[in-house]
Amino acid sequence: MKDLTIGIDIGGTNTKYGIVDREGNVLHQGNIPTTDHEEFQSYFNAMAEALQAGINELPDDTRIMGIGVGAANGNYYTGNIERATNLKWKGVLPLARMFKDQFHVPCILTNDANAAAVGEMIYGNAKNMKDFVVITLGTGLGSGFVCNGFLLNGHHGIAGEVGHTSVNPNGRYCNCGKRGCLETYVSATGVKRTVYKLLADHLEPSELRGISFEDLNTKMISEAAHRGDVVANEAFEYTGRILGMKLAETVVHTDPEAIFLFGGLAMAGDLIFRPTIKHMEANLMPLFRGKIKVLPSAMQNQAAPILGASSLVWDYPDKLQLKLNWLNEF
Amino acid sequence: MKDLTIGIDIGGTNTKYGIVDREGNVLHQGNIPTTDHEEFQSYFNAMAEALQAGINELPDDTRIMGIGVGAANGNYYTGNIERATNLKWKGVLPLARMFKDQFHVPCILTNDANAAAVGEMIYGNAKNMKDFVVITLGTGLGSGFVCNGFLLNGHHGIAGEVGHTSVNPNGRYCNCGKRGCLETYVSATGVKRTVYKLLADHLEPSELRGISFEDLNTKMISEAAHRGDVVANEAFEYTGRILGMKLAETVVHTDPEAIFLFGGLAMAGDLIFRPTIKHMEANLMPLFRGKIKVLPSAMQNQAAPILGASSLVWDYPDKLQLKLNWLNEF
Numbered sequence: 001m002k003d004l005t006i007g008i009d010i011g012g013t014n015t016k017y018g019i020v021d022r023e024g025n026v027l028h029q030g031n032i033p034t035t036d037h038e039e040f041q042s043y044f045n046a047m048a049e050a051l052q053a054g055i056n057e058l059p060d061d062t063r064i065m066g067i068g069v070g071a072a073n074g075n076y077y078t079g080n081i082e083r084a085t086n087l088k089w090k091g092v093l094p095l096a097r098m099f100k101d102q103f104h105v106p107c108i109l110t111n112d113a114n115a116a117a118v119g120e121m122i123y124g125n126a127k128n129m130k131d132f133v134v135i136t137l138g139t140g141l142g143s144g145f146v147c148n149g150f151l152l153n154g155h156h157g158i159a160g161e162v163g164h165t166s167v168n169p170n171g172r173y174c175n176c177g178k179r180g181c182l183e184t185y186v187s188a189t190g191v192k193r194t195v196y197k198l199l200a201d202h203l204e205p206s207e208l209r210g211i212s213f214e215d216l217n218t219k220m221i222s223e224a225a226h227r228g229d230v231v232a233n234e235a236f237e238y239t240g241r242i243l244g245m246k247l248a249e250t251v252v253h254t255d256p257e258a259i260f261l262f263g264g265l266a267m268a269g270d271l272i273f274r275p276t277i278k279h280m281e282a283n284l285m286p287l288f289r290g291k292i293k294v295l296p297s298a299m300q301n302q303a304a305p306i307l308g309a310s311s312l313v314w315d316y317p318d319k320l321q322l323k324l325n326w327l328n329e330f
Numbered sequence: 331m332k333d334l335t336i337g338i339d340i341g342g343t344n345t346k347y348g349i350v351d352r353e354g355n356v357l358h359q360g361n362i363p364t365t366d367h368e369e370f371q372s373y374f375n376a377m378a379e380a381l382q383a384g385i386n387e388l389p390d391d392t393r394i395m396g397i398g399v400g401a402a403n404g405n406y407y408t409g410n411i412e413r414a415t416n417l418k419w420k421g422v423l424p425l426a427r428m429f430k431d432q433f434h435v436p437c438i439l440t441n442d443a444n445a446a447a448v449g450e451m452i453y454g455n456a457k458n459m460k461d462f463v464v465i466t467l468g469t470g471l472g473s474g475f476v477c478n479g480f481l482l483n484g485h486h487g488i489a490g491e492v493g494h495t496s497v498n499p500n501g502r503y504c505n506c507g508k509r510g511c512l513e514t515y516v517s518a519t520g521v522k523r524t525v526y527k528l529l530a531d532h533l534e535p536s537e538l539r540g541i542s543f544e545d546l547n548t549k550m551i552s553e554a555a556h557r558g559d560v561v562a563n564e565a566f567e568y569t570g571r572i573l574g575m576k577l578a579e580t581v582v583h584t585d586p587e588a589i590f591l592f593g594g595l596a597m598a599g600d601l602i603f604r605p606t607i608k609h610m611e612a613n614l615m616p617l618f619r620g621k622i623k624v625l626p627s628a629m630q631n632q633a634a635p636i637l638g639a640s641s642l643v644w645d646y647p648d649k650l651q652l653k654l655n656w657l658n659e660f
Contacts, residue, residue, distance in 0.1 A: 131485040154585020155461040161582040164615035252491040255484020285494035
């Protein structure tokens, strides 16, 4: 009998799902629009139907061990999506209970950055690590912490909001209502804002002067930097400097073995890693210098959100073994 | 048979020790000078002798379950004190192994702020809490994190150095070698530095103008503030503003139920709690506002360092039960 899990990533526009084995092979996948349903129950029914169709196609010698879901504002403790700003359904959505009732398997829900952290531990570059951080660089900056081998959820289930630490209390406006949050500088959107700031401040010619804010993306900035564009290169330097400074603060909180960078901005490679590592080291308390790895995530592919979500189920039975190993260390 | 533990707090000048029961009653206590011995082995022998004399006086129906030690640069994983700057013995001191060999019971070593956090959980105001932070405000600013019910040690055993997050990269010189670290503003020393800065900047009369930096202490500043001294009041406001701003960053990392303030500065009460809470709330990501308690430590007495250290032993067998409770929540 082969054990499988279902991973579901609920985004504001699309919901991706897949059926995954322990090695991270995706046996079946698909997606449904998140926005097509006025009622949450109707959206849930469409998703359940699509999943059941996928399950029906599986070979006989397989079984579904559970369902993992990554969603903004997903609460690990309650299994509810709570007041998500990226979804049209208001209030508290008891998703984990609904899946459990429908499919009679455990359902584990958390936010997308936490799912990415567990995904890195189960399938990625954090295998065998017990203390690490995953930073997801997308529209915003998400973070997931694993401490002592366990996902850090915090008391209210909302730990890991490093994107909302402060760079400058009078800085850029943030969606959260504050100003100067880290994610307004360090994210796909943040680096675009930095390019526009640099174009405003400086006189240098730049190929980016011909591109509107809406059209601009990280890949364009990265390609321009590789062609020697001064503004594009300065934008990465500026972004890495701020990320490095703030990672130095994160490090002294939880003392991780490694920090993984995930997402489009991380795929700019040396352009972002070099200034990030340099400024993290320069700003670290000396006791920590040279000890903390900053590494690319191994989950840089289309299926990453599905894998991250599905990993929550593998992490669930594994917890017992982890806890016992940890105890045996004494 | 009554179970007891030994708690030892190794400071730069004095080593305090005590024999403690599960309720936090200190049955026997004493102290030996830390500085009297050129050789570490000779210091250890003196301490072992003093402890044995204490053990010999215990009633027959008691037994020692283990030894807990709090010491700057104490590493929980290795049981070594590693390159402590406040001790005269250089290099790596294998203290936990030496105690284990001498007394044939487990010995658990960690730094003093971590010991304070476990002490708060075992004897103090954090009973039944699984996610909280203790901030110790002494000569410096120490911090201990409990996450998911476990002390957070981090990968290298040095987690919780919140005192060395940055307030201002060009700010006050710090013992760690950096500038502008939180503890240069928020600690017994930090508030003295702030008083001196305010006396330099302003013209207001202040009773603190007649006191040298060496003679000045938190209690004097607190008493002056209660008598309406403008500079003393402003010093607490300034200190609380910086602490509140930085606690807002700590909160979004680990999402604690509560933050406990411990030490002389915390005993200034409202003078420090009011501005700290006000500025923490103002700087918090809105999702967290109104959710995080900032509370005084219950461990504000002479025996606190001994109790904190002794609590490490009670926490050790309790871990299994905690882990099982935690698993049963699913």
